[in-house]
Amino acid sequence: MNIIVCIKQVPDTSEISIDPETNTLVREGVPSIINPYDENAIEAALQLKEEYGGTVTALSMGPPQAEEALRQALAMGCDDAVLISDRALAGSDTLATSYVLAEAIQKIGGYDLVICGKQAFDGDTAQVGPGIAEQLGIPQATYAMEVKVDGKKMQVKRLLAGSFETIEMKLPALITADKHMNVPRHAGLRGVMAARKKEIPTWTLEDIQADPEKCGLSGSPTTVVEIFPPQRSSFLTSCVRHNCSKWPAEFSR
Amino acid sequence: MQTRPAFGGNIMARIVTRNHRPQMATVRPRVMQRLESPPEHTAEIVEVPVSFDENSIMTKIIDIARDEAAGQVNLQDAEIIVSGGRGLKKPENFAIIRELADALGGVVGASRPTVDDGWIAPYHQVGQTGSTVQPRLYIACGISGAVQHLAGMSGADCIVAINTDPAAPIFEVAHYGIVGDVFEVVPALTEIAREELGSG
Ligand SMILES: Cc1cc2nc3c(=O)[nH]c(=O)nc-3n(C[C@H](O)[C@H](O)[C@H](O)COP(=O)(O)OP(=O)(O)OC[C@H]3O[C@@H](n4cnc5c(N)ncnc54)[C@H](O)[C@@H]3O)c2cc1C
Numbered sequence: 001m002n003i004i005v006c007i008k009q010v011p012d013t014s015e016i017s018i019d020p021e022t023n024t025l026v027r028e029g030v031p032s033i034i035n036p037y038d039e040n041a042i043e044a045a046l047q048l049k050e051e052y053g054g055t056v057t058a059l060s061m062g063p064p065q066a067e068e069a070l071r072q073a074l075a076m077g078c079d080d081a082v083l084i085s086d087r088a089l090a091g092s093d094t095l096a097t098s099y100v101l102a103e104a105i106q107k108i109g110g111y112d113l114v115i116c117g118k119q120a121f122d123g124d125t126a127q128v129g130p131g132i133a134e135q136l137g138i139p140q141a142t143y144a145m146e147v148k149v150d151g152k153k154m155q156v157k158r159l160l161a162g163s164f165e166t167i168e169m170k171l172p173a174l175i176t177a178d179k180h181m182n183v184p185r186h187a188g189l190r191g192v193m194a195a196r197k198k199e200i201p202t203w204t205l206e207d208i209q210a211d212p213e214k215c216g217l218s219g220s221p222t223t224v225v226e227i228f229p230p231q232r233s234s235f236l237t238s239c240v241r242h243n244c245s246k247w248p249a250e251f252s253r
Numbered sequence: 254m255q256t257r258p259a260f261g262g263n264i265m266a267r268i269v270t271r272n273h274r275p276q277m278a279t280v281r282p283r284v285m286q287r288l289e290s291p292p293e294h295t296a297e298i299v300e301v302p303v304s305f306d307e308n309s310i311m312t313k314i315i316d317i318a319r320d321e322a323a324g325q326v327n328l329q330d331a332e333i334i335v336s337g338g339r340g341l342k343k344p345e346n347f348a349i350i351r352e353l354a355d356a357l358g359g360v361v362g363a364s365r366p367t368v369d370d371g372w373i374a375p376y377h378q379v380g381q382t383g384s385t386v387q388p389r390l391y392i393a394c395g396i397s398g399a400v401q402h403l404a405g406m407s408g409a410d411c412i413v414a415i416n417t418d419p420a421a422p423i424f425e426v427a428h429y430g431i432v433g434d435v436f437e438v439v440p441a442l443t444e445i446a447r448e449e450l451g452s453g
């Protein structure tokens with residue numbers, strides 16, 4: 001069973017802040033991590049490989065430093081990694097990103113399953129997984145909790161609000177991994193050493209024969225025009241601070 | 254133009270789609286007031302025949318199972334929510350939250366770290382990566398008030414916060430703030446609720 005896992009390198013959101021003067025993200029000194037749901041996706045792929053054999057390829061689109069995330073994926077146990085990096089990709093929205101990743105997946109070829117994370121911690125749209133499946137014309141199951149493979153078919157248990165849904169689909173297919181799917185393994189020292197030696201090819205748009213019109217700014221109908229910190233309704237002034245003994249009586253009225 | 258949270262609720266982003274029509278956006282549950290449909294309003298419902306090839310359906314639903322644990326927690330429709338955070342110190346201490354929720358006829362909510370650490374089931378989580386709620390009353394017990402938590406509950410009509418730290422950000426959104434120990438305040442509230450509401 002050959003699996004392609006899409007991983008995104010994201011800033012560690014717990015440390016993100018906005019420059020009050022320029023209203024842009026302060027990225028300096030903010031560490032980059034693998035999008036946490038993508039670690040669940042990698043773990044799911046590795047478990048399927050352990051059960052059914054095959055290979056796991058990690059795929060990322062991003063600037064050259066996204067290679068670090070791919071190295072980490074290799075250290076966890078992925079067999080290969082591919083980086084799609086091209087200046088013309090800057091400003092890609094979810095439509096353009098899905099298109100490029102789908103083209104790269106087709107170039108890699110020979111896959112039975114594509115696994116994405118449920119959503120990315122930065123953009124937070126959860127659109128890229130479903131977008132890739134649409135571009136490839138393959139079935140998809142989002143919010144995967146459990147998977148079972150049966151020959152050329154697969155069953156996926158999905159976590160919905162208040163219920164579980166089990167669906168069946170033919171391979172090749174795409175799933176997006178929920179955090180409740182598994183606990184991602186840590187890369188061991190041996191994995192880290194082996195990952196260091198591996199070659200990670202970097203593909204440009206030309207390498208994957210993508211239409212430049214469908215990539216980057218020209219391929220992106222949406223634009224982020226402004227970002228700002230969330231408004232906190234300030235009840236501070238009206239906040240009444242009581243001590244414990246006094247408050248409950250008043251509250252109960 | 255759409256305004257949407259990103260970066261786990263740490264920032265809001267305005268998105269514009271200048272040249273493409275039609276466009277599509279989805280609305281997060283409970284961020285807008287639900288409208289009643291006016292009783293006199295009528296509309297014509299038109300049935301449109303559709304035909305498609307069954308083979309073009311790529312996925313087949315083979316089972317839908319109720320999630321028993323989730324069935325008991327309906328945060329999104331709850332009128333009263335009592336939520337616990339890491340200030341509870343230990344998983345067992347969610348008992349005091351449950352008691353107060355029962356006494357008030359409400360449901361139990363939780364902050365994310367308590368869910369991540371397995372103190373309580375995931376369906377209780379309120380916030381950016383949990384449920385967005387809009388109860389009449391939200392009581393936050395031992396919750397600091399991180400933006401990701403506030404993203405899910407700041408729409409509550411009345412917010413009560415109980416926290417030992419007077420500088421906790423939860424007090425910035427609270428209508429009533431109690432600087433105090435949850436282990437004293439919560440049981441005291443439960444007692445009063447039981448007496449006055451005759452519950453439990
Ligand atoms: C503040 C902000 C708001 C934004 N809002 C929008 C918006 O409303 N509409 C829009 O179209 N774009 C938006 N974008 C752009 C969007 O972040 C990018 O298009 C991004 O490339 C993918 O979207 P995402 O981060 O939401 O990923 P998601 O769709 O949430 O990611 C889901 C999964 O797809 C895979 N994946 C995503 N990106 C990559 C990648 N580069 N390489 C490999 N795998 C990947 C991963 O498996 C990931 O877990 C926004 C960006 C920012 C910074």
Ligand SMILES: Cc1cc2nc3c(=O)[nH]c(=O)nc-3n(C[C@H](O)[C@H](O)[C@H](O)COP(=O)(O)OP(=O)(O)OC[C@H]3O[C@@H](n4cnc5c(N)ncnc54)[C@H](O)[C@@H]3O)c2cc1C
Pocket residue numbers: 013014121260261262337338339340341363364365366367378379380381382383384394395396397398399400401402405415416417418421433434435436
């Ligand atoms: C991408 C992302 C998504 C997230 N999504 C969510 C989400 O959906 N929901 C969510 O809740 N969090 C979310 N978080 C986590 C969030 O940032 C905070 O870490 C979390 O809300 C803190 O939980 P807490 O208030 O229980 O714990 P803490 O921040 O540790 O606060 C505990 C509080 O208890 C008080 N306390 C201690 N002892 C007592 C006592 N005896 N009596 C009274 N008070 C006491 C302390 O003063 C403190 O304020 C998310 C984070 C990220 C990065």
